[in-house]
Ligand code: B12
């Protein structure tokens with residue numbers, strides 16, 4: 001029997017009164033936490049505060065919810081509340097990246113146990129529909145805009161369907177997020193201006209989920225929403241801020257001009273491909289509009305690595321990464337370089353090689369992740385076909401899919417040696433002399449030395465927590481992550497890493 005929205009005996013505090021005797025229906029939207037993701041450990045590293053981001057997905061779902069619903073967003077990254085002590089909701093909506101799936105199921109079980117229907121949406125629900133259906137009453141696949149109103153209507157009738165297909169939204173239908181719903185205390189607000197990415201890199205879920213068609217929100221909507229963000233600093237979550245084609249870039253310039261003209265006065269960060277550096281006018285406008293830092297996916301220092309990942313864009317002939325980074329930085333925009341470790345072309349020593357390349361390119365900060373097969377990606381298809389997904393007891397193992405832990409069999413590395421490579425890469429790049437050098441360079445070039453310092457200190461704190469996480473991981477799961485083929489390096493998982501972590 002499907003649970004209906006009739007209020008139960010444990011309904012304590014009544015919801016908001018809408019009009020004569022009609023009460024609002026109570027909806028909780030929940031962002032589950034994963035203790036293996038370092039951003040949630042604010043108490044262990046105070047700089048982590050700068051890495052806890054608002055769950056924009058739920059703020060957008062809330063923005064699509066009509067006023068007869070009383071909506072609360074619970075972000076477990078800020079602390080897990082005592083749900084039993086909270087007023088019983090009429091409906092619960094949960095979001096989850098793959099790494100949050102386990103906790104999402106725990107939360108769902110809690111509410112279903114109290115007779116509250118649970119709907120789950122987001123990337124994991126879309127990519128692992130059958131699994132998710134076992135844990136919740138109803139699943140929304142794809143983007144919420146095309147399905148959410150129907151879900152709410154059906155829920156009110158006590159007639160939820162098992163599955164709703166949101167598909168890809170008409171970009172003009174994207175409503176502004178409810179920026180008012182989360183308590184203050186986040187270092188950054190969040191906003192989205194485009195969806196989709198045409199580049200379809202093998203490891204990335206974005207094209208599979210949001211499509212290859214690059215969709216840009218109407219500029220007046222974005223400007224209005226930007227003005228409603230309460231925080232001074234904002235994360236523009238777009239995967240590809242400017243797109244790839246001349247018309248995409250022309251629109252990006254128009255957006256920046258509109259933000260300047262509206263005098264929005266925010267400082268913001270975003271993500272882009274390296275072609276961002278190719279247009280001086282674009283850089284000037286972005287900086288004037290408030291862009292302070294940009295994440296750029298370099299992914300691999302080797303052309304063979306870029307080819308392996310399908311990152312064709314970075315392979316353009318004659319691209320000088322150092323010059324590109326400098327051009328961006330000259331506009332007072334910091335560059336965070338992202339790399340992936342554990343590719344088939346990576347050989348022992350790759351950790352130092354990445355740190356060296358990042359230093360050569362001159363990036364301000366470095367973000368290195370393990371090559372991880374995420375469901376729905378081409379990499380997932382390849383690795384499952386080759387039987388290289390090492391941690392594959394699902395759903396339990398999803399919690400390790402944070403990209404900060406190795407979950408696959410790597411061609412040239414044992415578990416020990418891939419962790420060693422990661423540790424040496426981060427230790428090299430974030431050594432105190434190198435941080436001091438970068439802060440000094442930034443001071444000298446009159447570019448945001450404080451941003452560089454805070455981001456580096458936060459990263460150093462996370463390296464320490466990461467080492468502890470590696471040691472715990474080796475104890476719990478190391479024996480399952482054996483090498484795919486005979487790798488060079490030590491065969492005895494755990495020993496060498498443990499020694500090196502204790503250094
Ligand atoms: C911002 C961001 C972050 C922020 C998180 C902010 C936050 N708290 O949400 C930070 C930097 C912390 C982060 C971290 C990680 N991220 Co991230 N992140 C993103 C990014 C760029 C944007 C997310 C976003 O806000 N999108 C805008 C919203 C509106 O879109 P949406 O989330 O898809 O929501 C829509 C639908 O999915 C649906 N929906 C979503 N939830 C729900 C719930 C209900 C009930 C309903 C009905 C509908 C619904 O409706 C929404 C509106 O249409 C995405 C890429 C992307 N395009 O989504 C990657 C992405 C989500 N991240 C990814 C990954 C892998 C991670 C990490 C695991 C690894 C890492 N180190 O980056 C960590 C793990 C964090 C964790 N807690 O477990 C992957 C996830 C793939 C997967 N299968 O899980 C993505 C897709 C990027 C990629 N390259 O593949 N991330």
Ligand code: SF4
Nearest residue numbers: 197199200201204239
């Ligand atoms: S990694 Fe970046 S460029 Fe590649 S598909 Fe994902 S969003 Fe697009």
